[in-house]
Amino acid sequence: MIAQLTRNERQTALLILLAVAIGGLAMAVGGRDNLLGIHGAIAMALAIVMMFVVIGGYYAPEPTEDRTASYYDDPTKVGIIIAMVWAVIGMAVGDWVAWLLVFPDMTFDAGWASFGRLRPIHTSGVIFGFGGNALIATSFYVMQRTSRARMPDQVTPWFVLLGYNLFCIIAATGYLMGVTQSREYAEPEWYADIWLVIVWVTYFVLYLRTLARRKEPHIYVANWYYLAFILVVAMLHIVNNLAVPISLTQAKSYSLFSGVQDAMTQWWYGHNAVAFFLTAGFLGMMYYYMPKRAGRPIYSYRLSIISFWGITFFYMWAGSHHLHYTALPHWVQTLGMTFSVMLLVPSWASAGNALMTLNGAWHKVRDDATLRFMMVAAVFYGLTTFEGSFMAIRPVNALSHYTDWTVGHVHAGALGWVAMITFGAIYASVPWLWKRESMWSPRLVEVHFWLALAGTIIYVFAMWNSGIIQGLMWRTYGEGGTLAYSFVDSLIAMRPYYIARAVGGLFFLLGAAIGLYNIWMTIRSAPEAAYDMTPDEPVVAGMPAMQPGE
């Protein structure tokens, strides 16, 4: 991989790694009495390892000029493998904590094994580790091809991918040690947050630089979504993580907001993370891989436009539906609820546009598990967005909120939509990237598909049952006007569903592990010499980028 970098780029890489190592050293020394010091040491160690990698290839011959005639896919390849590794880790921890809810004593009396520390490893592992890496990897792939332009340089994509994973590692190890700012899906402390801002802004600029080099007069829909994902996540991340560290040598910080403003900021972030990380980004993925795999044109360009702007506009308002019946003023709740209801239209328009794209290719959906992953993802996207709008209605939320119904809803989206579209996209990309005719075992893709679907359905049904039973038990009053059930009664009632959920999760995890194995075997299998790679290349290498309207 280093051989692909020019001498100049190798030097730049070394300088960046040196800067990271020095930064890590400073943290390790300054924070030696604090957990921050351990994170400094981790950053330094990883940077030094990477320096050895770069130095090891430093004197390799420089790449020839004709590399610019092809797309730069090494970061995408590595990103896909990292994403799948995170998938297995994140889902394994998820299933672990699912069993922990069945057997609450399974903590060995150790702090790291408590639910509160393991659960964010699951959520960050699957959302940021699996989802984030898959988005970064596929976005590199898609932006180059739909722009017909190679990325402007070869260091930046590595900085984005590896820098992002440094953030993920700091996050996950921090949770184990108890470093958290207690903001759901934004747990990492201030220094990790600052690092992510640097990485993320670089990512945004890299995307714009690639688009600026494009040789297509128009920007394809997938890019709109990827860009919305990158831009808005930067905005959300920065605002929600505004905090004052108690000292530059300590991990702990305090949020700039307090009370209900803090809660509102957190859920403005939280819901828009669902919107722009888990929806917009993956819609970008869907808009490229689904028509490509199906060999069909997008059903309607016009529908794409109204869906895109509808989603970006309506989602921004919806966060307050997480705070119904709280200290948040009633009027803010009304706004969150009504915009959530209107949001259903662009959401279903997107799902409809995806499914209608498959018209004329349904025989392929029947035969090809990869395309079927994407089809089922679009169906779950539609189901979940309907459920979400429904649950945002205040009286419905009165029953559903704080129950497992919410957990079920999130997993319908996360397993059914996000993970399925990602598996579809990855199974499509791996043979393209590694120049193979197909996956090592299409049969195992089929097995993965059915495990994933069965796991999702078991999970979601278990949580619907559990959530609604819980919600009803919490609000049932006896003759005397006091609550009929104690909280522990509701826990006992949930136990069978918790077992079912953990089994469903296990199915899903098994599927992901099989996927990782299959990908690994595809990479290891012999490449086909006859693989036709002509349609995948930029048309004219070195030609100046065409300006829009040219």
Next chain:
Amino acid sequence: MGVIERDPHTGQITTGHEWNGIKELNSPVPKVIYLFLAVTVLFAVTWWVLMPTWPLGTTYTRGLLGVDQREIVTEKVKAAAAGRDPWTRQIAAKDFKDILADASLMRTVRATGHTLFGDNCAACHGLNARGSKGFPNLTSDSWLWGGSPEAIYETIRVGINSAHPETRTAQMPAFGRDQMLPRADIDKVITYVQSLSDSAAQLAAAPDVLAAGKELFAANCASCHGEDGKGNQELGAPDLTDRLWIYGGDRQTLLDTLWAGRQGHMPTWETRLSEVDRKILALYLFDKRAKP
């Protein structure tokens, strides 16, 4: 630049763009989308007109219904309290004996007591009140501080070894650690204590060990647990002659108890639960034990 084509399958024309082989159809937006949009927007606008919605500087549009969640919840809480008033008033006014005699009041005590116990006591004593290691079984007749409703009420009020100024206080001394008894003597006491509740252990023990244990017991333990080992509810000393153990009756656990002592903790509930709630809990436990 691509060419505008007609898609043979749908009959729609493409937009003329192509990206890496992907084309788009120029299909019109289905009418149903507009209908759908109209319905949801109408729903939203109706809700805005009726409910508090739009911020206006320091205030907001109140909505035609004049609804406010804070007022609603305040009224609901008031109404619920009024609904409970008839029986809460009776429980507050009557003494335990009268409440126990009132079948309809006791029905409410059982229903409400179950939830109160589940939410406040079950974490230690278990949902079935049978306790677990370190936490006494409340369904037996073996009470540390007395099993009358009054005594249970008082224990709930002040707690045991709690922060309450009038707390019930009890401590099992650390005979071994604090060098009050040598290890050999502790072993003899254990043999004797086991024999109090277990006739098999009594038969198995060597008579001289038993006799020595009994002597040691009389000198060191009887002041709290009584000459007969039946305990003392004035001091919170458990009965050692029944087969109910708080920490366990096996040799190792008894050794732990005698060696390092015990000082169980029960919080005071005076500041956390109302008087009526505490009364309900006392009656609930008394009643639960009364019926097997």
